[in-house]
Structures are given as C-alpha cells and as structure tokens.
Amino acid sequence: MIDKKQEYNEIMQVMTEEELVARIAWFYYHDNLTQGDIGNRLGLSRLKVSRLLEKGRQQGIIKVQINSRFTGCLELEKSLQQYFNLKYIRVLPALEIHETNERLGVGAAQMLMSLLKPNQLLSIGFGETIMQTIKYCNEFITDNGIKLVTLSGGVGPYMNGIGQLDGSCSVSIIPAPLRASSIEAAKLFKKESCVRDIMLAACGANVAIVGIGATQQRGQATLLRTGYITEEKQQIIRQQGAVGDILGYFMQADGRIQPDMPLHEELISVSLDNLKKIPNVIGIAGGENKVEAILSALYGGHINSLVTEEKTARMILAQLV
Structure with a gap:
C-alpha cells in the first residue's frame, strides 16, 4: 500500500514535470530558443528537452496549431496516403493564377529532387505534366548526373521536355513509334535490340514518373494529339468501361487493364x-476530369506515389466515402 509521503512525493514529481514541460514548451515555441539553449538554461541535456517536448505533445499539454493555407493540403495528403498506402504524396494548394499542368510539374519536380540521388536512373512517361516536371528539374538533372530513359516509343511527345535539357544529359529514347501499324509490326520492333535494351533499362530505374490520361478528355489529351487514337475511338473505349490510361494502356474503374483490346x-x-x-x-495528374482515372491508377496499384492538386484530392476522397 502506498503511504501518504510516497503519494505526496509522486504528486509533486508529476507537478514538477508538468511545470517543466510547460516551461520548455514556452521557451521553444514562444521564445524560439533552441533545445540546446533550453537545456543550458534549465540544466538539462538536449535529449531530455526533446523527450519532454514529445511527452508534452503526447499528454496534450502541448498542442500545435498551424494557421496556413497549406494545412488543408497536408490533411488531404495524410488521408490519401493512409487509404492507398502511398510511399509519397504531394497535394498542391488550389490556385487559379497558374495553369494546372505547370503547377503539377513544379510539385513533381520538388518531389523528384528529394528522392533522386546522384547518377540514378529516372524513367519517364509522356504527357504535358511530365514534360513540365522535366522542365522544372532541368538543372537538378544536369548537376546530379541523372540519367533519363523513356517508358514508351514515340519521340514527339517527349521533345517538349527533353529538348530543354542540357546537351550533356544522358537520355535514352526508345527508337520506335508509340503505336505500331499492326500487332505483328509491334512484335518486330520489340525484338530489335535497340528497342528491347532501352525498355529493359527503363524497368530498372530507381524512380519513374507517369502521367494519367482520362477517357473524358477531349482534344488536349496526349493520346489524341499524337494520333494514337481518334476521338471517336476514345469514346468507344470509354463506353466499353475504360476510364483512363497510363502509357497508353487503358484501365477500368477498379484498376484492371481493359480486356480484349488489340490496341494494347x-x-x-x-x-x-x-x-x-x-x-x-509517381503518378502526376490533376483536374476534375482526371478523378476517375487517378482512382483507377491507385486501385490498380499502378502507381505508389502521387502528385495532384487540392480540388482533385478532395474529389478523390469524396468518392471513397
């Protein structure tokens, strides 16, 4: 049985620690002192100060409130990351003053610069967001010796981004069209060592970035602009159940690849x-017409990281309720 003296000592110890946590929190958050400075002032080690700050947060003594327009984006990131078990996610704030693809490119470039190490290999898909991403990490790619390799044939869709890179950059482009004239022709292309070797190299990359197309898109879609499919064919594919594509492979709403498609x-x-x-x-996409396609890519596990914007993220989460 605990005697009164022991109980008193325990109460005083708790009170003393709570007061100590409060003082540390005040010095840290209000006076902007470093943990080392606080330790020197209170006669504590820096590690002890750090542990007491964490204990204060766990016990609810310290509650941090962040007043920023980015707070909602951070909450969206946490929800999406937990639901889809994503490795990395970036939700950009909704802004009307910049074009969506450009903002997505900036956000994706920042993610790449935090992930890629010097001399690593980056595989890239086609699409405007991907080219914007390359544009905004141009200097990083050059300075760090990042090697690029394309994930598909078709030179045209890549040139807007790759054409802006420094001439010293290592870039391997699959020397073939995105779509062959027939299944037999596609098989012949893939047997060529110059095509096969680059496709194998692309699969061995450290990081890949891909755009996510939507069958709701009209003339601005990369697959339409490059002549891969016609708008009429796109509508037929949508009527058959496809909601989007990655690298030209069409996906159903549940993430499965659209079956019975000779096109593939x-x-x-x-x-x-x-x-x-x-x-x-990393999947990079945003916009109301991309919500179904992004969900499909996530459900299918075709991407394990995502860069999108706030309005799109909210619409994705609304679909999950």
Whole structure:
C-alpha cells in the first residue's frame, strides 16, 4: 500500500514535470530558443528537452496549431496516403493564377529532387505534366548526373521536355513509334535490340514518373494529339468501361487493364506489370476530369506515389466515402 509521503512525493514529481514541460514548451515555441539553449538554461541535456517536448505533445499539454493555407493540403495528403498506402504524396494548394499542368510539374519536380540521388536512373512517361516536371528539374538533372530513359516509343511527345535539357544529359529514347501499324509490326520492333535494351533499362530505374490520361478528355489529351487514337475511338473505349490510361494502356474503374483490346498489343511501351517493378512510381495528374482515372491508377496499384492538386484530392476522397 502506498503511504501518504510516497503519494505526496509522486504528486509533486508529476507537478514538477508538468511545470517543466510547460516551461520548455514556452521557451521553444514562444521564445524560439533552441533545445540546446533550453537545456543550458534549465540544466538539462538536449535529449531530455526533446523527450519532454514529445511527452508534452503526447499528454496534450502541448498542442500545435498551424494557421496556413497549406494545412488543408497536408490533411488531404495524410488521408490519401493512409487509404492507398502511398510511399509519397504531394497535394498542391488550389490556385487559379497558374495553369494546372505547370503547377503539377513544379510539385513533381520538388518531389523528384528529394528522392533522386546522384547518377540514378529516372524513367519517364509522356504527357504535358511530365514534360513540365522535366522542365522544372532541368538543372537538378544536369548537376546530379541523372540519367533519363523513356517508358514508351514515340519521340514527339517527349521533345517538349527533353529538348530543354542540357546537351550533356544522358537520355535514352526508345527508337520506335508509340503505336505500331499492326500487332505483328509491334512484335518486330520489340525484338530489335535497340528497342528491347532501352525498355529493359527503363524497368530498372530507381524512380519513374507517369502521367494519367482520362477517357473524358477531349482534344488536349496526349493520346489524341499524337494520333494514337481518334476521338471517336476514345469514346468507344470509354463506353466499353475504360476510364483512363497510363502509357497508353487503358484501365477500368477498379484498376484492371481493359480486356480484349488489340490496341494494347500494338503499343511499344513498358507494360504496367513491369512498371510496378520500379521501386517508386509517381503518378502526376490533376483536374476534375482526371478523378476517375487517378482512382483507377491507385486501385490498380499502378502507381505508389502521387502528385495532384487540392480540388482533385478532395474529389478523390469524396468518392471513397
């Protein structure tokens, strides 16, 4: 049985510690002292100060309130990351003053610069957001010796971004069209060592970035602009149940690849199964017409990281309720 003296000592110890936590918190958050400065002032080690701050947060003594327009984005990131078990996520604040693809490119470039190490290999898909991403990490790619390799055939869709890189950058482009004239022609292209070797290299990248197309898109879609499919064919594919694509492979709402599509066999593009073998696959997309397609990519596990914007993220979460 605890005697009164022991009980008194325990109460005083708790009170003393609570007061100590309060003082440390005041010095740290109000006076902007470092943990080392606080330790010197109170005769504590820096480690003890750090532990007491953490204990104060756990016990509810310290509550940090962040007043920023970015707070909502951080909450969205946490919700999406937990739901889809994402490795990395970046939700950009909704802004009307900048074009969506450009803002997504900036956000994706920042993510890449935090992930890529010098001399690593980056595989890239096609699309405007991907080219904007390359544009905004141009200097980083050059300074760090990052090697680039394309995930699909078709030179045209890549030139807007790759064309802006320094001439010293290492870039390997699959020397073939995005879509062959027939299944037989596609097989012949893939047998060529110059095509096969680059596709194999793309699968061995440290990081991959891919755009996510939507069958709701009209003339601005990369697949339409490059002549991969016609708008009429796109509508037929949507009526058959496809909601979006990655690298030209169309996906259903649940993330499965659209079945019975000879079009896929004419593609000269890394398969989505092989794409999954890359450790970090970042999907970059935003906009109301991309919500279904992004969800499909997430459900199918075709990407394990995401860069999007606030309005899109809210619409994605609304679909999960």
